[in-house]
Amino acid sequence: MSTTTAAATSPAVGRFTPLRHSNFRLLVTGTATSALGNAITPIALAFAVLDLGGSAAQLGIVVAAYAAAEVVTALFGGVLGDRVKRQLMLEGSSAACVLTQGLVAVLVIGGWATVPLLAVIGAVNGCLGALAQPSSSAMTRATVPETLLGPAVALRSLLQTSAQVIGFAVGGVLVAAVGAGWAIAVDAATFAVAAYCFSRLTVPQTRAEGARGAILADLGEGLREVLRHRWLVLLLVQALLYHLFFGGAQSVLGPIVVGEDIGRSAWGFSMGAMMVGFVVGGLVCLRWRPRRALLAGTLLLSLTAAFPLAMAVHPTLVLVLAGAFVHGFGLQIFDVFWQLSIQENVPEDKLARVYSFDMVGSFVARPVGLLLTGPIATAVGLHAWLVVVAAVMGGSALLSTLLRDVRRLERKDA
Template identity: 35%
Template sequence: MRTAVRASLAPLRITAFRRQFTAHAISMVGSTLSPVALSLGVLDATGSPAMLGAVLAAGGVPTVVMLLVGGVWADRLPRQKVMMVSNLVCAMTQGALAVMLITGTFRVEAAIPLQILYGTAMAFFLPSTGALTAQTVPKGLLQKANALLSLATSLSGSLGPLLAGLLVVSASAGWALLIDGASFVVAAMFLRRLRVDNTPSATDGSSFLGQLAEGLREVTSRGWVWSSIVAFMFTHLTTAILFVLGPTSMVGNDRGVLTWSAVVAGISVGQAVGDVTALHVKPRRPIVTARVVELLAVPLFVAFVLDAPLPVLIMAAIAGGLAMTLPDALWFTTLQQQLAPQVLARVSSYDWMGSFALRPIGYAVAGSLGAHAGVTTVLAVAAGTLVLTRLAGLLLPSVWAVRRHVDRPSADAGDLAAHTSS
């Protein structure tokens, strides 16, 4: 047992990854406070759901719009420095929002530009993360590294919202945002101390648009890449619909809020289970395995359609959480192992953009679709969409052709020793 745990934690023996992981874990603890705190703080300050929507949109839209730009620059510059500057920008914006909420001087016209800056910084940060991981650990440890980073996110996502709620009730939403801002500063300090070999630069004389087009060619030339991104688009669309219609379907039901809370908690548990599983399993065909495991999200939709009892809903939610994190670990690892280092951030930016693109649409149309077609009908169609997109992806030969990186114990041991000593 102790040997298995030690093997799972092997990436943390590498100084560079340990600093990356610490920065990630600290910033995630702060970031999971933010959604609850910001929403409650803006509503308390303005009393307007419309104003809250405007503030949240101001943070989300720039991320989608600027992701491709962020991907190009993350391939041009040292990734840890891009992430460090992004963290400092986020610290500034969250700190400013916190001060306004704590002092009672909150103004939407000031909050929106701050949120735009925050969303833009995230557009540079996100494509850099996976590309940096590929520099901090040897190939044989990438899946474990990705799983550990995801596990930190899952655990923070379980505890952060609760802590944010306690801070809002006992003090002010601003204090939760202030903690978020401080976490970004501490994360930036760890990234500043991170040292890795510089990856080959994307700056080869081609223009910015030329490099952007090169990233697109890397995506479209690989069926397993573009089909995965398309599948993720529909995952986020249907998940957004579920998170609107799921609680809606419980209005007037005795189970009500407690049932929905149990479902969300079950998803968080499943995400952690998926992360732990990713520390140990190494399927020969990672993309095929990812597509199949993603089908475990379907039972949760079906459970709502059938008005299943609470134990069934919770089990389906756990399966749904696993369907999110285990495939992600396999996907990120395969990207890092199969693609050239100098294009990895740009391909990741297309991945992130695809993932985010349809989510706002799902949130926007779910209510009206449920009202016109019926909640159960919409959720049933969403479940069918998940099944069809996964089966369609499995029809592509390139999805089956991708094999996992074959571990070479002696070489990986040498790589680990070299990384650890750096």
């Protein structure tokens, strides 16, 4: 990987400089296109299940099948990402998703779909996504010079988030205009575009030198790399807590509390405000390059407490929208600086496995949170539990900054 020392301080290294590199353009085009399609499908799939006469419980089974498959295969995806060419992982996964999503679209359009069949195919899609995601996250470093890694991570995150925002909006329009099946067909088409982009990549082979032993041995090596960085261990725990507590607060309590206190439309507005916060946070990361980026990101992560707290205190629409925006803003900046810290400090041959441990922590915690939030919140009170959620999210982020490794870690291109 070539580097240009002068570029680290040169004004030529601008916000969009990474786009001058064809491999980076292909990577972000593929990932952003997939993100757009993946935002359409959950909306379309939900209505497809309901149109089949499925209940809320059956819809939950379809979604859970996808989530369970992700948990099972994420670590294996990390091992493969360090064993074989990552480009092949991305290209193969996207090509396979063209077939599986195309099959779902045909079944729904033709009237042959059933809820169990959609659950099975959803599980297959979950496996395909989890197998490729560690490789996708690890690929950024191979597409730009080292001096452009910071802007590249920020720009990729911004483009994917923006694509998701568009996908959420387009998904509802497509379902209303042409039906759930055709909306899922659009997702299949986005995977075809992504597969083409990934096939055009010309990046170095990124296989680990010694990654040919047993899978458990390779996973053990990846775990030892995680444990070698105390900041990485602590913030993986922080991510687990975030998904454990906020997953249920967002998906279970939010619609109930905001819907009853303000109105159902207010919940949709709050999700939109959070997405705007993501985009603004991404734009800030294109310009702001603090030397101690991980510390700055972790401090701003504490802002995520604003959303559940706003919902807890007998909310008004303005308060909830502000809390949602601040939540998205802080989370996006943390995520960019977190990704950059991993990219800069984890060896290339272990990068996919480290990302797989990051994914598993999130995948495992969120379903557990969804399962436990309802009973616990009912027992202690919905508003009271939202206060607890806010305290855990904000307090744990601030406590994380007390670790010396978090405070002292400096970005390489500062």
